[in-house]
Amino acid sequence: MDHLDGNALAGPLADYFAFDVTEARARCNGCGEVAEFARALVFASPAGTVVRCSSCDHVLATLVEAGERAWLGLSGVSALEVRRA
Amino acid sequence: MSFVTRGFGGGSRDRDDRLPPGQTLVQDFPVLSAGPTPEVDTGEWEFRIITEAGTHRWSWDEFNALPSEDIATDIHCVTHWSKLGTSWRGVSLDTLFENVESQFDYVMARSYGGYTTNVPLDELLDGQAWVATEFDGEPLDPEHGGPARLLVPHLYFWKSAKWVRSLVMMPRDDPGFWEQNGYHLHGDPWQEERYW
Numbered sequence: 662m663d664h665l666d667g668n669a670l671a672g673p674l675a676d677y678f679a680f681d682v683t684e685a686r687a688r689c690n691g692c693g694e695v696a697e698f699a700r701a702l703v704f705a706s707p708a709g710t711v712v713r714c715s716s717c718d719h720v721l722a723t724l725v726e727a728g729e730r731a732w733l734g735l736s737g738v739s740a741l742e743v744r745r746a
Numbered sequence: 747m748s749f750v751t752r753g754f755g756g757g758s759r760d761r762d763d764r765l766p767p768g769q770t771l772v773q774d775f776p777v778l779s780a781g782p783t784p785e786v787d788t789g790e791w792e793f794r795i796i797t798e799a800g801t802h803r804w805s806w807d808e809f810n811a812l813p814s815e816d817i818a819t820d821i822h823c824v825t826h827w828s829k830l831g832t833s834w835r836g837v838s839l840d841t842l843f844e845n846v847e848s849q850f851d852y853v854m855a856r857s858y859g860g861y862t863t864n865v866p867l868d869e870l871l872d873g874q875a876w877v878a879t880e881f882d883g884e885p886l887d888p889e890h891g892g893p894a895r896l897l898v899p900h901l902y903f904w905k906s907a908k909w910v911r912s913l914v915m916m917p918r919d920d921p922g923f924w925e926q927n928g929y930h931l932h933g934d935p936w937q938e939e940r941y942w
C-alpha cells in the first residue's frame with residue numbers, strides 16, 4: 662500500500678496541535694530513533710491515519726476521525742520535542 | 747384493502763434487510779490497510795494458537811491438509827460499506843480449536859506486520875469464524891490478507907485480521923490495534939458498535 666511522507670500530517674493534525682507537528686521531533690518507542698514527524702511514513706485510509714517510524718516501521722501515532730469526535734493515539738511516541746517561539 | 751404499499755419510493759423499498767444500519771452496498775472490494783502489505787512466503791508461513799499451556803502450530807502444508815469449507819457471507823466494514831454474498835474458502839476455527847484447551851475466554855489475533863485485534867473466544871466458535879485462504883475461488887490476494895486471513899463476518903471487518911499468524915488466548919478482553927485507538931472493543935455492525 663502506498664504511503665505519504667510526514668508532511669501530509671500538517672493538514673489533519675494541525676487541528677489538534679497548537680504547534681507545527683511536522684517540525685516537532687518524536688522519539689520512537691520501537692527503536693529509539695528521534696526524528697522529525699515530517700520524516701515519518703503516513704498510511705491514510707478511511708478507517709484512520711497511521712503514522713509509522715521510517716527507521717523501524719513501528720506505529721508512532723494514529724488518528725481516527727468520526728464526525729464530531731476524533732481519537733489521537735500517540736502510543737508509539739515516548740516524547741515530542743516542540744520548538745518554542 | 748391493504749395499507750402497506752410497496753414500491754412507492756422512499757425509504758424501506760430500497761433498503762436491503764441484509765444491510766446493517768449506516769451501511770451502503772458496494773460491488774468492488776475496497777482495500778484498507780494500516781501499514782505496508784507484508785510479503786509472507788507460504789514456505790515460511792505458519793499458523794499458531796498459543797495458550798497458557800503451550801503452542802499449537804501448523805505449517806502451510808499441514809494447514810492445507812485440514813478439512814476446509816466454502817463460506818458464503820456478507821461482510822461489513824466500519825467505514826460504511828457492505829458487500830453481500832461474498833465467497834471464501836477456509837478452515838473453521840472449530841477445527842483449529844479441536845484439540846486446544848485453555849482456561850481463558852478471550853483471543854488476540856496477531857498478524858504478520860504487527861496488526862492485532864481482540865475477539866471473545868465464544869464468537870469464534872460454532873461456525874462463526876474461519877481462517878480463509880481463498881476469495882472468489884482464487885488464492886487470497888496479499889492486499890486482501892493472503893496467504894491467510896481471519897474471517898469473522900458477523901463483526902465489523904477490522905476484526906477479520908489480514909495476514910493472521912497467531913491466535914493468543916488471554917484472560918481479559920484486552921484491546922487490539924484499532925480498539926486501542928478509538929474503535930469499539932466488540933464491533934457488532936447490527937448494534938453499530940463502531941467507536942468507544
Ligand SMILES: [Zn+2]
Pocket residue numbers: 689690691692693694714715716717718719
Ligand atoms: Zn522506530
